[in-house]
Amino acid sequence: MKYIDEFRDGALAANLTRSIAMEASPGRTYRLMEFCGGHTHALSRYGLLGMLPDNVQMIHGPGCPVCVLPIGRIDLAIRLALEHDVILCSYGDCLRVPASDHLSLLKAKARGADIRMVYSALDAINIAMLNPEREVVFFAIGFETTTPPTASIIKQARNTGLKNFSVLCNHVLTLPAMEAILTQPDGVPLQGLVGPAHVSTVIGSQPYLAIASRFHIPIVISGFEPLDLLQSILMLLRQVNEGRAEVENEFTRAVTPEGNRKAQALVDEVFERRESFEWRGLGAMPLSGLRIRPAFSEFDAESRFAGLDYISVPDNKACECGAILRGEKKPQECKIFGTVCTPENPIGSCMVSAEGACAAHYTYGRHMPSAGAVR
Amino acid sequence: MSRNRPAYVRPLDIKNGRVEMIHGGGGRASAQLIETLFLKALDNEFLRQGNDGASLPVPPAAGRLVMTTDGHVVSPLFFPGGDIGSLAVHGTINDVAMMGAKPLWLSASFILEEGYPLADLQLIVTSMAQASKAAGVPVVCGDTKVVERGKGDGVYIATTGVGYTVEGIAPSGDGAREGDAILLSGTIGDHGMAVMSRRENLEFESSIKSDSAALHGLVAGMLATGAAVHVLRDPTRGGLAATLNEIAQQSGVGMVIDEGVIPINPTVAAACEFLGLDPLHIANEGKLVAICPATDVDRLLAAMRGHPLGLGAALIGTVIADDSCFVQMRTRLGGRRMVDWLSGDQLPRIC
Numbered sequence: 184m185k186y187i188d189e190f191r192d193g194a195l196a197a198n199l200t201r202s203i204a205m206e207a208s209p210g211r212t213y214r215l216m217e218f219c220g221g222h223t224h225a226l227s228r229y230g231l232l233g234m235l236p237d238n239v240q241m242i243h244g245p246g247c248p249v250c251v252l253p254i255g256r257i258d259l260a261i262r263l264a265l266e267h268d269v270i271l272c273s274y275g276d277c278l279r280v281p282a283s284d285h286l287s288l289l290k291a292k293a294r295g296a297d298i299r300m301v302y303s304a305l306d307a308i309n310i311a312m313l314n315p316e317r318e319v320v321f322f323a324i325g326f327e328t329t330t331p332p333t334a335s336i337i338k339q340a341r342n343t344g345l346k347n348f349s350v351l352c353n354h355v356l357t358l359p360a361m362e363a364i365l366t367q368p369d370g371v372p373l374q375g376l377v378g379p380a381h382v383s384t385v386i387g388s389q390p391y392l393a394i395a396s397r398f399h400i401p402i403v404i405s406g407f408e409p410l411d412l413l414q415s416i417l418m419l420l421r422q423v424n425e426g427r428a429e430v431e432n433e434f435t436r437a438v439t440p441e442g443n444r445k446a447q448a449l450v451d452e453v454f455e456r457r458e459s460f461e462w463r464g465l466g467a468m469p470l471s472g473l474r475i476r477p478a479f480s481e482f483d484a485e486s487r488f489a490g491l492d493y494i495s496v497p498d499n500k501a502c503e504c505g506a507i508l509r510g511e512k513k514p515q516e517c518k519i520f521g522t523v524c525t526p527e528n529p530i531g532s533c534m535v536s537a538e539g540a541c542a543a544h545y546t547y548g549r550h551m552p553s554a555g556a557v558r
Numbered sequence: 559m560s561r562n563r564p565a566y567v568r569p570l571d572i573k574n575g576r577v578e579m580i581h582g583g584g585g586r587a588s589a590q591l592i593e594t595l596f597l598k599a600l601d602n603e604f605l606r607q608g609n610d611g612a613s614l615p616v617p618p619a620a621g622r623l624v625m626t627t628d629g630h631v632v633s634p635l636f637f638p639g640g641d642i643g644s645l646a647v648h649g650t651i652n653d654v655a656m657m658g659a660k661p662l663w664l665s666a667s668f669i670l671e672e673g674y675p676l677a678d679l680q681l682i683v684t685s686m687a688q689a690s691k692a693a694g695v696p697v698v699c700g701d702t703k704v705v706e707r708g709k710g711d712g713v714y715i716a717t718t719g720v721g722y723t724v725e726g727i728a729p730s731g732d733g734a735r736e737g738d739a740i741l742l743s744g745t746i747g748d749h750g751m752a753v754m755s756r757r758e759n760l761e762f763e764s765s766i767k768s769d770s771a772a773l774h775g776l777v778a779g780m781l782a783t784g785a786a787v788h789v790l791r792d793p794t795r796g797g798l799a800a801t802l803n804e805i806a807q808q809s810g811v812g813m814v815i816d817e818g819v820i821p822i823n824p825t826v827a828a829a830c831e832f833l834g835l836d837p838l839h840i841a842n843e844g845k846l847v848a849i850c851p852a853t854d855v856d857r858l859l860a861a862m863r864g865h866p867l868g869l870g871a872a873l874i875g876t877v878i879a880d881d882s883c884f885v886q887m888r889t890r891l892g893g894r895r896m897v898d899w900l901s902g903d904q905l906p907r908i909c
Contacts, residue, residue: 184824184826184828184831187828187831191890192891193818193890193891193892196891196892196893197892200892227895228889228895229889229891229893229895230888230889230891230892230893230894230895231891231893232893233893233894233895234891234892234893270638301586343579409891409893477733525899525901526898527901537834542901546896546898546901547895547896547898548895548896549882549884549897550882550884550886550896551894557667
């Protein structure tokens with residue numbers, strides 16, 4: 184496959200792993216966090232973790248949008264579907280996230296809620312057009328990558344005069360989460376960050392400069408292909424060894440310093456920052472989430488439907504998703520990993536999404552129990 | 559002057575007609591639908607007996623009967639490379655064949671939704687008849703029921719298959735042994751992606767065709783080599799990954815397969831790539847996995863490659879000792895990862 188095979192070449196990978204092994208100095212431990220869930224998935228899926236030297240450790244970050252979604256937000260979606268009888272449109276990976284009362288969107292569907300899985304935000308608009316007599320709500324989640332499409336459908340709904348469509352907005356921002364990880368008092372010391380791929384195509388590489396200099400930590404923005412990741416890890420090791428703390432861009436074929444200005448303007452027109460937004464594992468963080476601007480409030484499910492007040496719900500006590508999302512624990516250190524909590528019956532959200540650290544380790548990495556995250 | 563004239567029966571309007579509740583009522587309308595649509599297409603001596611069941615000859619002694627059943631709920635009903643009719647024949651024949659048996663007879667039970675166009679039903683039944691004739695496995699009995707509009711999805715078909723196997727041939731999921739070789743008859747993922755390419759909310763242009771096919775001829779050729787076939791299985795729902803995990807668990811062994819040698823049609827690989835799917839999890843309807851001693855690989859592979867449905871056959875891995883029963887894969891990149899069951903429902907209603 185053109186433009187894919189080039190980035191999955193075994194011979195090049197062998198060269199890169201040799202370079203990584205040479206660059207990693209034996210007396211040193213390199214703890215690198217891949218922020219983004221897509222990277223977590225790729226590291227496991229291509230078997231990269233087993234190709235790294237023992238002293239180069241990948242720590243899975245909080246960049247999986249499904250994983251950081253707190254229970255209370257899923258509860259809101261379920262209430263909309265069960266109590267307000269809306270057609271709730273959601274991306275597929277949210278459907279199995281456990282919510283309160285032993286429910287999930289999928290279980291609510293079995294109880295009669297009209298939940299539709301969509302592949303793109305645009306599908307939700309189409310469903311609204313086809314069902315003019317029903318209220319249709321799009322359950323919007325994700326980082327900066329999925330925010331522009333949501334902004335775009337809200338504008339489209341306004342332009343076409345759609346009256347039965349709204350959005351339950353759960354969009355979150357990368358940089359506040361990155362800062363939270365780097366400032367947590369008992370956090371794992373990190374020597375470098377693998378910066379997100381798709382998020383960076385939107386926000387650009389410049390916004391990371393402040394973080395790199397404030398925390399004196401090297402950041403390399405990386406593509407999602409396995410060779411991208413190996414190359415980025417090599418670049419991070421070189422920075423660490425040379426004492427540099429720069430923002431480098433490995434993903435130059437898609438990421439520019441300033442990002443996608445048009446998408447940024449669109450997002451800015453439709454969304455504004457919430458004073459505070461709760462993240463699973465990281466708690467409530469100021470200015471870390473987005474809500475729909477008052478000018479578009481008719482498309483904001485939270486103002487359109489009565490009684491949709493957010494209620495924070497604590498996670499299951501046995502579940503270590505929080506510590507795993509903060510990089511403090513590896514999935515297999517959780518007591519219920521692979522026993523009570525499996526992809527079929529997930530207790531925490533990290534076991535639900537394919538990008539979640541627990542699901543990635545369960546699906547791809549159980550044959551090597553020592554690999555995964557923190558050691 | 560009185561003369562008995564047969565009562566006039568208006569012929570079934572297949573072109574414009576639709577399935578009605580009375581077609582399942584057991585009265586004259588049911589009989590007419592069965593006569594015109596089903597019997598005509600599927601005709602054979604057993605079906606023509608016209609009784610409540612088929613009366614069948616007992617196969618020669620010193621063998622075993624194999625029986626299997628399968629419900630088909632694929633959506634959409636017509637897809638590139640097949641439809642629910644041919645699929646219902648192939649799926650059940652393959653389940654019989656994977657027992658090392660020669661398929662003898664099929665039964666077919668139709669659940670029709672009120673309002674479904676008779677013309678489409680005829681296409682499905684005709685396709686079923688063609689598949690059954692081509693395979694040499696007749697549908698010897700059947701049933702038709704109708705449910706109200708909105709309570710079905712056009713057509714569901716349940717087929718049962720009966721086959722016969724000679725004593726001594728019994729491939730079984732618990733037969734894989736350490737050191738055995740894992741063979742695959744051809745490319746993976748074609749059926750699942752063909753169906754997916756026609757899904758309402760996902761339609762995409764592609765040349766992908768379902769691999770739906772009856773595998774009993776291929777199996778007969780493989781068994782005729784005299785090779786010790788420890789396990790035979792068709793990787794349908796859940797794909798190659800689910801099938802290998804099933805066998806590993808049943809046999810209490812582990813497996814290591816090589817990503818680089820697993821045959822895949824480049825268009826299927828590309829479609830999986832942009833939809834974020836793992837081809838190892840995508841359903842097949844005309845492929846089989848065979849596990850045999852390493853010493854039998856050459857003659858078994860030669861037999862497979864000598865059959866039109868096994869041209870792309872490949873040796874894809876080895877059975878190893880592993881108490882955890884993990885299936886592992888050497889990635890094309892040189893890494894190693896587990897191949898797990900599909901969790902959740904990646905592609906509902908694929909067969």
